[in-house]
Amino acid sequence: MFKKKVNSTSAPQDGGENAIFNKETQGLSQGQIVLRRFVRHRGAMTSLFVILGMMLFVFTALDQKFGSLKIPGWWHYTTEDLPDLRSIGCKEGLVGCPTLSIKPTFLGGTGVHLGEHPFGQDDIGRDYFALVMRGAQRSMMVMFVIGAIGGAIGTVVGAISGFSRGWIDAILMRLTDFIITIPVIIIGSVVGYHFGNLGVGFLAIYLGLFSWTGLSRLVRGEFLTLREREFVDAARVAGASNRRIIFKHILPNAVGVIIVSVTLLMSGAILLETALSYLGFGVVAPDVSLGLLISNYQDSFTTRPWLFWYPGLFIITIALSINFIGDGLRDAFDPRQRRRITKKDRQSAKAVTRTGVQK
Amino acid sequence: MLAYILRRFGILAVILFGSSFILFNLAALSGDPLEGLRTSTDPSAHRQMMVLINTLQLDVPPPLRYFLWLKGILAGFTGHIDFGMTRDSQLVSSTIATAIPTTVRLVFFATITAIVLGITIGIVTALRQYSRFDYAMTFIAFLMFSLPIFWVAVLLKEFLAIQFNNFLANPQIPITWIIGMSIASGIVWAAILSGDRRRVWQIFGGVTLLTAALLTYLSITSWFAKPGFGPAVSFILAIGIAYGITQLSVGLSNRDALRSAQTMAVISLILYFPNQYLFDHYASPLLIAIQLLVTFAIAAAVGTYFAKIDRTPTIRTAMLTGFFIGFITLIDRFMHTWNPYMSTDAVNFRPVPTTGQANPLLEPGNFWFSTLDILVHMFLPTIALTLISFAGYIRYSRGTLLDVLNQDYIRTARAKGLNERTVIMRHAFRNTMIPLTTIMVVDFAGIIGGAIITERVFGWIGMGTLFNRAVTSFDLNLLMAVFFITATLSLLANLVADLLYSALDPRIRTGKG
Numbered sequence: 082m083f084k085k086k087v088n089s090t091s092a093p094q095d096g097g098e099n100a101i102f103n104k105e106t107q108g109l110s111q112g113q114i115v116l117r118r119f120v121r122h123r124g125a126m127t128s129l130f131v132i133l134g135m136m137l138f139v140f141t142a143l144d145q146k147f148g149s150l151k152i153p154g155w156w157h158y159t160t161e162d163l164p165d166l167r168s169i170g171c172k173e174g175l176v177g178c179p180t181l182s183i184k185p186t187f188l189g190g191t192g193v194h195l196g197e198h199p200f201g202q203d204d205i206g207r208d209y210f211a212l213v214m215r216g217a218q219r220s221m222m223v224m225f226v227i228g229a230i231g232g233a234i235g236t237v238v239g240a241i242s243g244f245s246r247g248w249i250d251a252i253l254m255r256l257t258d259f260i261i262t263i264p265v266i267i268i269g270s271v272v273g274y275h276f277g278n279l280g281v282g283f284l285a286i287y288l289g290l291f292s293w294t295g296l297s298r299l300v301r302g303e304f305l306t307l308r309e310r311e312f313v314d315a316a317r318v319a320g321a322s323n324r325r326i327i328f329k330h331i332l333p334n335a336v337g338v339i340i341v342s343v344t345l346l347m348s349g350a351i352l353l354e355t356a357l358s359y360l361g362f363g364v365v366a367p368d369v370s371l372g373l374l375i376s377n378y379q380d381s382f383t384t385r386p387w388l389f390w391y392p393g394l395f396i397i398t399i400a401l402s403i404n405f406i407g408d409g410l411r412d413a414f415d416p417r418q419r420r421r422i423t424k425k426d427r428q429s430a431k432a433v434t435r436t437g438v439q440k
Numbered sequence: 441m442l443a444y445i446l447r448r449f450g451i452l453a454v455i456l457f458g459s460s461f462i463l464f465n466l467a468a469l470s471g472d473p474l475e476g477l478r479t480s481t482d483p484s485a486h487r488q489m490m491v492l493i494n495t496l497q498l499d500v501p502p503p504l505r506y507f508l509w510l511k512g513i514l515a516g517f518t519g520h521i522d523f524g525m526t527r528d529s530q531l532v533s534s535t536i537a538t539a540i541p542t543t544v545r546l547v548f549f550a551t552i553t554a555i556v557l558g559i560t561i562g563i564v565t566a567l568r569q570y571s572r573f574d575y576a577m578t579f580i581a582f583l584m585f586s587l588p589i590f591w592v593a594v595l596l597k598e599f600l601a602i603q604f605n606n607f608l609a610n611p612q613i614p615i616t617w618i619i620g621m622s623i624a625s626g627i628v629w630a631a632i633l634s635g636d637r638r639r640v641w642q643i644f645g646g647v648t649l650l651t652a653a654l655l656t657y658l659s660i661t662s663w664f665a666k667p668g669f670g671p672a673v674s675f676i677l678a679i680g681i682a683y684g685i686t687q688l689s690v691g692l693s694n695r696d697a698l699r700s701a702q703t704m705a706v707i708s709l710i711l712y713f714p715n716q717y718l719f720d721h722y723a724s725p726l727l728i729a730i731q732l733l734v735t736f737a738i739a740a741a742v743g744t745y746f747a748k749i750d751r752t753p754t755i756r757t758a759m760l761t762g763f764f765i766g767f768i769t770l771i772d773r774f775m776h777t778w779n780p781y782m783s784t785d786a787v788n789f790r791p792v793p794t795t796g797q798a799n800p801l802l803e804p805g806n807f808w809f810s811t812l813d814i815l816v817h818m819f820l821p822t823i824a825l826t827l828i829s830f831a832g833y834i835r836y837s838r839g840t841l842l843d844v845l846n847q848d849y850i851r852t853a854r855a856k857g858l859n860e861r862t863v864i865m866r867h868a869f870r871n872t873m874i875p876l877t878t879i880m881v882v883d884f885a886g887i888i889g890g891a892i893i894t895e896r897v898f899g900w901i902g903m904g905t906l907f908n909r910a911v912t913s914f915d916l917n918l919l920m921a922v923f924f925i926t927a928t929l930s931l932l933a934n935l936v937a938d939l940l941y942s943a944l945d946p947r948i949r950t951g952k953g
Binding site: 124255258259261262263268348352355356359360361362372375376379382383389393396397399400401404405408 | 451454455456458459462463466578579582583585586587588589590591594597598602892893896897908911912923927930931
């Protein structure tokens with residue numbers, strides 16, 4: 082009954098639920114639809130704000146040096162300062178405990194304030210807040226560099242492979258297999274053990290050089306199907322060059338897959354960096370990363386748990402946010418994606434069809 | 441097909457050759473195995489160096505030494521594979537042979553648990569799409585994705601080992617915990633079972649009260665210090681298993697299957713005390729294997745007796761029921777071992793260990809003690825590994841099942857009047873398993889590679905530890921052996937996954953590249 086009614090109008094052709102979705106997307110470009118869907122994903126939007134806020138917070142906290150240019154940070158300690166270990170306010174026998182307080186005075190706490198060392202001090206007195214900030218900067222930097230390099234190589238290799246097929250495809254895919262067989266952690270260990278002191282930037286770059294394989298396979302698969310579609314034939318008949326077809330016609334259609342897997346690559350990257358630093362093959366002292374901090378202080382959990390909690394919480398927050406953003410993007414780019422249909426949606430859809438009939 | 445497989449093997453060999461060559465040279469360039477000895481003031485340092493140079497053939501430049509190594513590997517075709525010597529002048533193959541069982545023990549159970557748990561939760565979330573349970577599980581899955589394993593491991597050590605051991609000293613559950621845990625389980629079950637508002641409240645109330653009663657009982661009787669089911673509870677569990685398995689396997693409407701499953705439960709009750717006698721006097725892995733075979737034989741007999749028309753599903757149900765009831769019986773027996781095990785001097789009432797793969801102080805000889813010891817040592821690492829790996833299975837099985845449920849054949853199945861159980865278990869679940877199987881194959885191949893970080897955190901000596909040691913001490917032969925085994929297995933697993941995929945899904949044809 083319902084279906085018949087819909088069909089008799091100029092409203093969307095396919096069932097009640099589709100009507101709701103089609104109504105929503107009428108007259109919007111693909112980009113606008115994706116954006117709308119993403120904005121509606123509550124977890125992803127929250128995560129986006131969290132990660133942006135965190136980046137701002139973390140990167141402005143400490144002094145940044147670009148050659149001779151020095152941008153002062155808002156935090157009053159650096160990772161090199163060695164203030165005295167303070168024991169005021171700590172439990173019996175403890176030194177360097179955190180001064181961060183989030184319990185307001187009217188609940189019997191000491192009020193909301195950061196204090197001198199909000200995250201406490203490490204065993205030689207360095208301000209742990211500064212260390213965690215530096216570590217988070219490093220970890221985020223590694224994450225973005227791996228995402229950028231891995232994403233770029235993976236897209237290019239996958240695109241060329243899937244578009245050209247034949248022997249080029251065979252060679253590139255064997256190359257991919259080849260790199261897959263060598264686990265990143267092995268490369269990381271071997272290279273890191275020897276060149277470890279070249280710094281975080283170098284670590285990020287070579288990890289990026291070895292983490293594009295999964296992405297390239299996905300992109301290849303996407304290109305293999307897309308290149309058989311009619312719009313590609315149409316473009317070719319119209320005289321478009323291969324380059325134009327790849328960049329103007331196929332790539333925009335594959336961009337969803339690419340963006341989603343790059344986000345997942347990034348959330349994997351931050352854990353990879355953490356794991357390598359933990360094993361001693363990633364970031365090495367005197368540089369700081371979140372993984373290194375946890376690894377240094379894992380035995381102090383029972384005595385000085387703050388040395389363990391804060392870097393861990395930062396890793397989890399970053400990785401969790403990136404994962405949620407990736408999930409939001411996946412939903413946004415997936416054309417089959419269905420949002421939960423609420424009662425309100427149904428009512429408004431009914432209202433639409435009714436007015437449609439009356440017309 | 442044969443040509444396809446042969447070609448894949450050819451490619452596999454080429455890839456292995458290339459990547460091992462590159463890794464060998466990279467690793468050889470990454471450090472000097474003699475460094476420690478060169479600066480050593482030990483008078484015998486020079487002699488030691490000569491010995492090392494001799495056994496590891498360090499006088500041959502790396503690219504050529506690779507071929508010497510390759511010669512040893514290729515000798516594998518004649519049955520005498522030669523991975524060379526480690527730095528401590530031990531055979532690499534024997535070092536690896538002791539590490540593999542450890543690693544398999546560690547990762548195998550974690551992988552199994554992760555798969556079973558992940559797929560179950562994934563399916564429930566897909567069937568309850570957009571429910572609160574679904575959202576909660578999605579969140580938990582993402583949280584697990586984002587956890588560094590060593591961080592989890594430290595938390596587990598603190599809360600599951602140290603605190604639990606403290607708790608066992610006086611196993612009374614605090615009243616606040618009872619209330620909290622009861623409400624939590626009520627919420628979880630209400631979210632899973634869902635329904636209209638009234639039903640949800642009923643489920644919530646019922647589950648909360650039941651859990652509270654159970655926990656109070658366990659607390660009062662100090663059950664955690666002296667756990668065990670005993671025949672009565674075992675029988676109740678067995679009946680529960682009988683109904684559950686029948687429902688999932690063929691549906692409760694199949695009276696023959698239900699009757700044979702119930703019979704299995706009754707038989708388990710009859711055999712409870714004879715089993716205990718066997719367990720006490722003839723305990724060994726062989727006994728358990730024989731009992732398993734006997735269980736299957738009984739199940740086959742029972743199934744055949746009750747089945748009127750369709751024999752296979754009835755027998756299958758009886759066998760599955762028998763298997764799980766046997767599992768419960770075994771757990772019961774281990775629980776009875778728990779208190780004597782705790783009281784041994786080696787354990788001294790702190791049963792959950794934070795490191796190590798076995799208790800060296802435990803006197804060998806008692807099958808139940810030593811097996812329980814191994815299980816207890818596996819407890820924390822298995823939980824840690826399961827936690828971080830089951831999230832992937834949740835996401836994947838949920839996504840696949842949702843895809844499958846949107847297919848036309850599911851609509852057809854529903855339209856022709858099949859009940860929901862048949863639609864889900866026979867039509868949807870089986871098709872969901874096709875892509876999942878291929879993922880599992882690849883995961884299982886990764887088991888041998890071990891879990892470098894987990895092994896390190898929990899102090900196990902498996903493949904991951906060997907690899908770590910090989911890299912830090914520039915032990916080239918050891919490194920190459922670990923790499924060779926893991927890489928070969930993962931390449932083979934990919935091949936098997938492809939073949940399996942085409943075998944399971946006739947629409948996919950391999951052979952045309």
